[in-house]
Every structure is written in C-alpha cells, then in structure tokens.
Amino acid sequence: MEIYIAKGAGFCFGVKRAVNIAFKTAEESVKRVATLGPIIHNPQVVEKLRKAGVKPLDRISEDVDILIVRTHGITAELYESLREAKFQLIDATCPFVKKAQQYAKLLREEGYQVLILGDKDHPEVKGILSYAGENAVVVRDADDMPMLDSRVGIVVQTTQPVEALKRLLDKVVQTVKEVKVYNTICNSTALRLKETEEMTRKVDIMLVVGGKNSANTKQLVTLCNESKVRTYHVETADDLSAEWFDGVEKVGITAGASTPDWIISDIVRKIEAIGALACTSKGRES
Numbered sequence: 151m152e153i154y155i156a157k158g159a160g161f162c163f164g165v166k167r168a169v170n171i172a173f174k175t176a177e178e179s180v181k182r183v184a185t186l187g188p189i190i191h192n193p194q195v196v197e198k199l200r201k202a203g204v205k206p207l208d209r210i211s212e213d214v215d216i217l218i219v220r221t222h223g224i225t226a227e228l229y230e231s232l233r234e235a236k237f238q239l240i241d242a243t244c245p246f247v248k249k250a251q252q253y254a255k256l257l258r259e260e261g262y263q264v265l266i267l268g269d270k271d272h273p274e275v276k277g278i279l280s281y282a283g284e285n286a287v288v289v290r291d292a293d294d295m296p297m298l299d300s301r302v303g304i305v306v307q308t309t310q311p312v313e314a315l316k317r318l319l320d321k322v323v324q325t326v327k328e329v330k331v332y333n334t335i336c337n338s339t340a341l342r343l344k345e346t347e348e349m350t351r352k353v354d355i356m357l358v359v360g361g362k363n364s365a366n367t368k369q370l371v372t373l374c375n376e377s378k379v380r381t382y383h384v385e386t387a388d389d390l391s392a393e394w395f396d397g398v399e400k401v402g403i404t405a406g407a408s409t410p411d412w413i414i415s416d417i418v419r420k421i422e423a424i425g426a427l428a429c430t431s432k433g434r435e436s
C-alpha cells in the first residue's frame with residue numbers, strides 16, 4: 151500500500167502563528183491565559199493548549215489576566231470593549247483575516263455597499279461584517295443574491311473557493327453599475343483544494359483529517375466526495391478502520407488548516423501498521 155500526503159496538508163501560516171502565540175504566552179507567563187472560543191477548530195490542539203495552561207472560554211470572564219483573540223478574529227465592537235477591559239489582550243487574528251476586515255472598512259468608508267461572500271454564521275464572517283457598515287450583506291453563493299445598490303464592494307471569506315467568487319461576480323456585474331472587488335481568498339486554502347483534487351485522481355481512497363467543526367476540512371471532504379473517490383473524514387488515528395484498506399493500493403491523505411502534523415503522522419503510522427509490510431509512505435507530495 152502506498153501513502154500519499156498532500157504537501158499543504160495541515161497547519162496553515164495563520165494557524166501556526168496563533169498556536170505558537172498561545173503556547174509561547176502560556177510558557178512565558180505565570181498569569182491566567184485564555185482564548186475567546188477555541189483558538190482553532192481542532193479539539194486535540196485545544197486540549198493540548200488547555201494542558202499547557204490556556205483555557206478556551208465561551209464568554210468573557212474577569213477570571214483571566216491575558217486573553218488571546220483567535221485566528222478567525224472578532225467583531226469591531228467586541229475588540230473595542232476588550233481593549234478597555236482590565237486584562238491584557240493579545241491579537242492572534244490571522245493577518246489575512248485582518249486584511250479582509252480592513253478592506254470591508256475601506257469599502258464602507260468609500261461609500262460602497264459591502265457584499266461579503268461567505269457563511270454568515272462563521273465567526274470570521276461575523277467579524278468582517280462588523281466593519282462593513284449597516285447596509286452590508288452576506289451571501290453564501292451567487293444564487294443567494296438580494297437586491298443591491300448601484301455601487302458594490304466585494305470581500306470574501308478567506309476559505310471560499312475561487313470558483314464561488316467567479317460565479318458571484320458573473321451575477322453582480324449583470325445588475326450593478328460599479329463593482330470593486332478585493333479578492334481576500336487565502337492562497338493556502340486554494341492550494342490545499344487544488345492539491346487534494348489532483349490527489350483524488352491517483353488514489354483508491356482519501357482520508358481527510360481535521361476537526362468535524364472545521365469549515366475548511368468539510369470543504370475538502372465535499373471536494374473528495376464529488377470526485378467519487380471513497381472518502382473518510384477522520385479526526386485522529388483512532389477513527390481509522392482496518393477494513394477501509396482491504397484491497398487498497400494507494401491512500402491519499404489531506405488535512406484541514408487546523409490539523410497539526412503529529413495527528414497526520416499518527417495516522418500514517420496506523421495505516422502502516424494496518425498494511426504491515428506492504429506499506430510505503432511517499433511523504434509529502436511536491
């Protein structure tokens with residue numbers, strides 16, 4: 151059995167940065183450290199951080215000394231109120247998400263109606279929306295379009311596929327006189343999707359590794375399912391079943407942006423144990 155791992159599988163730049171900030175803060179401080187919500191959508195990493203002394207909070211509490219803002223960012227209002235609170239605030243919002251917030255603010259200031267392509271319930275989108283002004287709208291896809299003003303400025307949730315932006319633009323230009331677009335899609339997401347799509351063409355089964363609540367992991371699962379390759383979404387090596395690999399010659403592994411390398415390595419080891427001598431790990435695809 152041969153195992154292929156997508157080159158860009160696992161932690162992206164923003165997640166790596168936020169997780170490092172959290173571990174470093176816990177290591178260097180004797181104070182009470184917390185994150186507002188889980189720092190990333192991966193329960194195993196959140197648990198590791200908890201053991202290192204970083205508590206995920208559901209709501210703001212006076213019981214902390216240092217509060218870390220997670221990769222997805224927070225709303226403008228919350229940010230302002232936290233800056234006035236008595237604890238120290240460390241902003242680990244991904245710089246690419248910050249950029250999307252800034253563009254939304256800029257478009258609002260320039261008088262555009264801001265149109266955000268994304269999932270309105272996702273914390274990243276809620277954060278961007280808070281900078282976008284009262285007449286801003288969020289659409290999940292091109293079919294979801296409301297009536298728009300004559301001047302529209304577009305920003306995109308960082309994890310959206312570029313095809314979704316193309317479909318949206320195609321529709322917007324049919325009704326709107328002036329359109330300004332900031333393509334805030336993160337390259338790491340686009341690259342991971344592309345590598346995964348290519349991998350599905352050469353393997354017998356695909357394993358998508360990542361938190362069940364991770365949006366970008368679910369996106370990878372959808373893509374693999376659409377490719378018709380037998381696909382399993384797993385969080386850890388414990389989720390693997392030996393019978394999945396019966397008669398399988400090539401296994402592809404991809405992982406969401408919040409999946410750490412050690413989980414991917416555990417999975418490779420378990421597949422190697424299942425396949426015993428017949429297993430060859432190909433390492434990361436280049």
Ligand code: SF4
Pocket residue numbers: 162163164165221244245246247308309336337338339407
């Ligand atoms: S996927 Fe991109 S935007 Fe999202 S945290 Fe990672 S680097 Fe930042």
